[in-house]
Amino acid sequence: MENKQDCMVNFSLHFSHTHSQSECDGVFNGILQERESKKSxxxxxxxxxxxxxxxxxxxxxxxxxxxxxxxxxxxxxxxxxxxxxxxxxxxxxxxxxxxxxxxxxxxxxxxxxxxxxxxxxxxxxxxxxxxxxxxxxxxxxxxxxxxxxxxxxxxxxxxxxxxxxxxxxxxxxxxxxxxxxxxxxxxxxxxxxxxxxxxxxxxxxxxxxxDIEALLQGAAKMTQGFFERKEEHILYKALTYAKQREHIPMNVLFSYSSLFRQFNAWYVQLWGESLGKINVNGEKVGLTPIALIGSIDQHSFLQLIVQGVRDKSVTFLSLNPAHSLKPSIPDIRIPYLESTDFVNNQSFATLLHNQRLATMQTIENEGITTDCIEVMGLCEESVGILIAYFELLTSCVGNIFEIDTYNQPGVEFGKVRLKKLFES
Amino acid sequence: MENKQDCMVNFSLHFSHTHSQSECDGVFNGILQERESKKSxxxxxxxxxxxxxxxxxxxxxxxxxxxxxxxxxxxxxxxxxxxxxxxxxxxxxxxxxxxxxxxxxxxxxxxxxxxxxxxxxxxxxxxxxxxxxxxxxxxxxxxxxxxxxxxxxxxxxxxxxxxxxxxxxxxxxxxxxxxxxxxxxxxxxxxxxxxxxxxxxxxxxxxxxxDIEALLQGAAKMTQGFFERKEEHILYKALTYAKQREHIPMNVLFSYSSLFRQFNAWYVQLWGESLGKINVNGEKVGLTPIALIGSIDQHSFLQLIVQGVRDKSVTFLSLNPAHSLKPSIPDIRIPYLESTDFVNNQSFATLLHNQRLATMQTIENEGITTDCIEVMGLCEESVGILIAYFELLTSCVGNIFEIDTYNQPGVEFGKVRLKKLFES
Known part of the structure; x- marks a missing residue:
């Protein structure tokens, strides 16, 4: 397990990997070259x-x-x-x-x-x-x-x-x-x-x-750390995802707060549109992003992850429960519903936190590739860190796939057809 | 191509299939038995x-x-x-x-x-x-x-x-x-x-x-039609999806109206939680639902469908453009942006309709399994038809998978762990 402790955002990989130093160096150098050549x-x-x-x-x-x-x-x-x-x-x-x-x-x-x-x-x-x-x-x-x-x-x-x-x-x-x-x-x-x-x-x-300066500072911290090789967990995760793409073609981002709903949508575009490409060998590659909100989607998608085909990895994104201490679940005994009383007197944030933990344990127990990102405090700086993290991760996978991570030629085909439809 | 014309909802399969009559009968009889035995x-x-x-x-x-x-x-x-x-x-x-x-x-x-x-x-x-x-x-x-x-x-x-x-x-x-x-x-x-x-x-x-009576009437019409073998397209689609599950594990519902956003979420639960199961042979099976909104998600997910791995089928769900005639795109020439003038004077509904057509043609052209559901008028009755259609389709695939379509044992594991987390 790789842990990256930070006062703002913690990253932990809950899977083992056997990537060699030269593999990691290869991806890192590719990204370094992209940056230096101004490719992006x-x-x-x-x-x-x-x-x-x-x-x-x-x-x-x-x-x-x-x-x-x-x-x-x-x-x-x-x-x-x-x-x-x-x-x-x-x-x-x-x-x-x-x-x-x-x-x-x-x-x-x-x-x-x-x-x-x-x-x-x-x-x-x-x-x-x-x-x-x-x-x-x-x-x-x-x-x-x-x-x-x-x-x-x-x-x-x-x-x-x-x-x-x-x-x-x-x-x-x-x-x-x-x-x-x-x-x-x-x-x-x-x-x-x-x-x-x-x-x-x-x-x-x-x-x-x-505070857009703090946003940039967060992103700068993550980016600089990456280029100083302080964020090796990004390389490990990218290599793991890229290598297992054939039997694990889907990557779930399971975000435990309604605040992440739009962030999920941003991730879906970044991941899907960047990585779904024809590579230098003419091969169609890609990883499909799926974005969920916990605990709600435990009641719609979890069954498929736990008992369906083993074709997904799962990243948990969560907020430290200290983020919102109120409201709490009242200490009320509802006759006939006593089996639910174990959460009485707890804050809803603690319930949500433990729901995430219980789901994560269930999924890990099934041998599914899992990692976790915990945001300690949601502010401009931590959001900057998150953004740079997902962008760098995407670039690394794209580099391993040998694709152009930054274009979207497939979207153009439809534009040409649309014009024809209006002209006909 | 199978077409089912209806004054309310049109269903068309844009792929060929070679399912034999006995295969279709097998699935149909399985569903009939589920109904008669009151399994659901x-x-x-x-x-x-x-x-x-x-x-x-x-x-x-x-x-x-x-x-x-x-x-x-x-x-x-x-x-x-x-x-x-x-x-x-x-x-x-x-x-x-x-x-x-x-x-x-x-x-x-x-x-x-x-x-x-x-x-x-x-x-x-x-x-x-x-x-x-x-x-x-x-x-x-x-x-x-x-x-x-x-x-x-x-x-x-x-x-x-x-x-x-x-x-x-x-x-x-x-x-x-x-x-x-x-x-x-x-x-x-x-x-x-x-x-x-x-x-x-x-x-x-x-x-x-x-008008809940009209809602039930729509669903009754679709259900009765299915049991009278007037909706064979459901059996064909279910057999196609189930048979190609290993190389096409994902099913995209691409809905062209913001009115379908919550319907998409309903579909995701119905499909994912019903079909992600361990079957009678102890095998993990499932089909992963992905729900998109057009045209918005043409700018986030389409690239992956068109140029990524060929692991998705796509169902287009749309509204007849006569549903909303206003507003229109004004007949303004914006200097330097003349290339966009081909839509001037058209209604936004027509633009959306043609965007769906252009995307559908692009995807079909790539050889991707595609079908189309067009709702002629959105009302209680047509919604009843849609609901019964997706429920019946789900049951048919579940029957072919030899799973229990109606339970969700995988969700229970997390519930036990959650209780333990609070007790410890």
């Missing part, structure tokens, strides 16, 4: 202060304006929305989070659009369109809808209600420049699902009141 | 009027009382909450749905409990505790919490604010009788995840204003 720019994001400073400058200049708003409406999909949702979902309860209602316009589902915009008016909302190119069909269509419905471009004053976050030299940037809409840049070598620590995440998170 | 009572639910009449009688007797409420709070987890969530999620927009806010108390997560009960007081809420036994630890703990916080048992008047739905002769029924709390019965041979058409679903759905 995400490795450097925690150490860059540019987006951080731009976000802060914008907030300082627009303090009064931002205070007058009720809604922050994000027009963006996939990598342009999932990371922000994940972080706000985990940290929304922090006292620093202001009262802005965060709304996502991403779905082309008409019922969803109508519902999402209830209460939103130009004077009470800031719209942020986030897209690497601007040509994602959901994003451009919803942008058009917002431009028409809210007359956003009518005056210099109305234009203050729209920001763009987009790639340097993208069509969206060209448009923003031409109509004098404020924009922030993403480096083109930072892919959507690895972009949360760029302006994509930092600008809206700063507007919501979060 | 769910087959008969659409034809029983008992729960329907009890629900209606309750509403008639309590009309004024129910009109005075603002919240319907369900204390229940897994099979006791997922079906109700699914149906309300799909039909919430119907004009017959009253304004009651539906709240679920199921999670032991302390933050979730506090949030869920904001605004809920005894005088404005009806609590319904739903459990086959009453001894599910989440349900009993949350029931205790509600009993203490809202002083529900203090008087005959306060007791009106609590109902129980539970198995005949269960501990929860014994308690409800002893404290004079109104209760409705579930037949013990109807398992939780197959119970939505019993009192478990019918009582709260009737309270919410839905």
């Amino acid at each position: 720019g995400y490795y450097d994001l925690p150490f860059k202060s540019c987006a951080l400073q731009e976000a802060r400058a914008y907030i300082k200049e627009n303090e009064q304006f931002l205070d007058s708003l009720s809604y922050l409406v994000i027009i963006g999909i996939g990598g342009s929305s999932l990371g922000l949702k994940a972080i706000d979902g985990m940290l929304e309860h922090l006292p620093c989070r202001n009262a802005l209602k965060l709304v996502f316009l991403e779905h082309t589902d008409p019922l969803h659009i109508v519902k999402a915009l209830q209460g939103v008016a130009l004077h009470n909302a800031l719209f942020i369109v986030i897209s690497k190119s601007g040509t994602t069909i959901e994003t451009s269509s919803l942008l058009k809808y917002v431009l028409e419905r809210y007359k956003v471009l009518e005056s210099a004053e109305s234009k203050r209600h729209l920001l763009a976050i987009t790639d340097k030299d993208s069509p969206l940037e060209a448009w923003a420049k031409s109509v004098k809409v404020k924009y922030f840049e993403i480096m083109p070598n930072v892919g959507g699902r690895f972009s949360i620590l760029s302006a994509v995440g930092l600008v809206p998170l700063a507007i919501l009141g979060f | 009572g769910y087959y008969d639910l659409p034809f029983k009027s008992c729960a329907l009449q009890e629900a209606r009688a309750y509403i008639k007797e309590n009309e004024q009382f129910l009109d005075s409420l603002s919240y319907l709070v369900i204390i229940g987890i897994g099979g006791s909450s997922l079906g109700l969530k699914a149906i309300d999620g799909m039909l919430e927009h119907l004009p017959c749905r009253n304004a009651l806010k539906l709240v679920f108390l199921e999670h032991t997560d302390p933050l979730h409990i506090v949030k869920a009960l904001q605004g809920v007081a005894l005088h404005n809420a009806l609590f319904i505790v739903i459990s086959k036994s009453g001894t599910t630890i989440e349900t009993s703990s949350l029931l205790k919490y509600v009993l203490e916080r809202y002083k529900v048992l203090e008087s005959a008047e306060s007791k009106r604010h609590l109902l129980a739905i539970t198995d005949k002769d269960s501990p929860l029924e014994a308690w409800a009788k002893s404290v004079k709390v109104k209760y409705f019965e579930i037949m013990p041979n109807v398992g939780g995840r197959f119970s939505i058409l019993s009192a478990v679903g019918l009582v709260p759905l009737a309270i919410l204003g839905f």
